[in-house]
Amino acid sequence: MARRRKLETLSDYQRALKKKFGLGERCEYMPWLRVQDVNSCGNSGKIEGLKFGRTHHTLSEHESCLFYIAEFSDSIIDIREQFPLLPLDLSVKIAQTLGVDHPVNPQSPGKEINVMTTDFLLTRTDGTTTWYEAVSVKPEDKLKDQRTAEKLDIERTWWQLQGIPFHVFVMTEQNKIQSKNIQWFTAPLRHGASFPDDLMDHARALTHHGTVLIEEVCNTFVQEIGIEHDDALVLFKVLLATKQVVVNLDKPIADTGIVEVLNVLSQDMECHHAS
Structure with a gap:
């Protein structure tokens, strides 16, 4: 069984990048967070991909819902889940500009700044043009939470600065x-x-x-x-x-x-x- 990685300090983040977590495309991509790296509520899962030749890590039923739909879509040619928003200082500056607190790691000794992730970065094509879309997956009731809205604003701004559309996916019936x-x-x-x-x-x-x-x-x-x-x-x-x-x-x-x-x-x- 794969070991849980420690992601609490800047040195941990640097070590993860050296090991190529959060980097690569298609079969070579490794998500920044894996199922074994986070506390599970029983709804996380490892899904054997059909398109991209690797195991995908989803951290909730809602993420799994989007994954199956996205993978089955002909227009989607790559799925990168748990995509890190790096460099870290960019998301920190965005939080400061928005006047909201940047997420920290409560488990770290000094409440270190945490690397934010977007649930999915999708690569799409219409046969002629290829583009990216970032998607955050949220339960509908969470959207009413102020802290959730603040973190979504950081994500949205981060992707806007990259020129990439940002969407919020809500699992419906x-x-x-x-x-x-x-x-x-x-x-x-x-x-x-x-x-x-x-x-x-x-x-x-x-x-x-x-x-x-x-x-x-x-x-x-x-x-x-x-x-x-x-x-x-x-x-x-x-x-x-x-x-x-x-x-x-x-x-x-x-x-x-x-x-x-x-x-x-x-x-x-x-x-x-x-x-």
């Missing part, structure tokens, strides 16, 4: 449903599930538009392809996770056993996409 759906059908891929291309093609050809019972889809796979029922469910999930079958994410899937199929990738579309 709707995006929670979307996230849970994505988590449900991407789980097999995160655990290494895979199927031969010809079997995937066959399963996709058996999948039709409209609202269907997952049980019926799996039964069709069992009868027509000749696989076990458990494997049929995993196969269906992989079709959804790889977007060969596109479904409505706004309705709960696992809890209802019902899915609305919006589109099925055709053979022609797949060949065009591959080219």
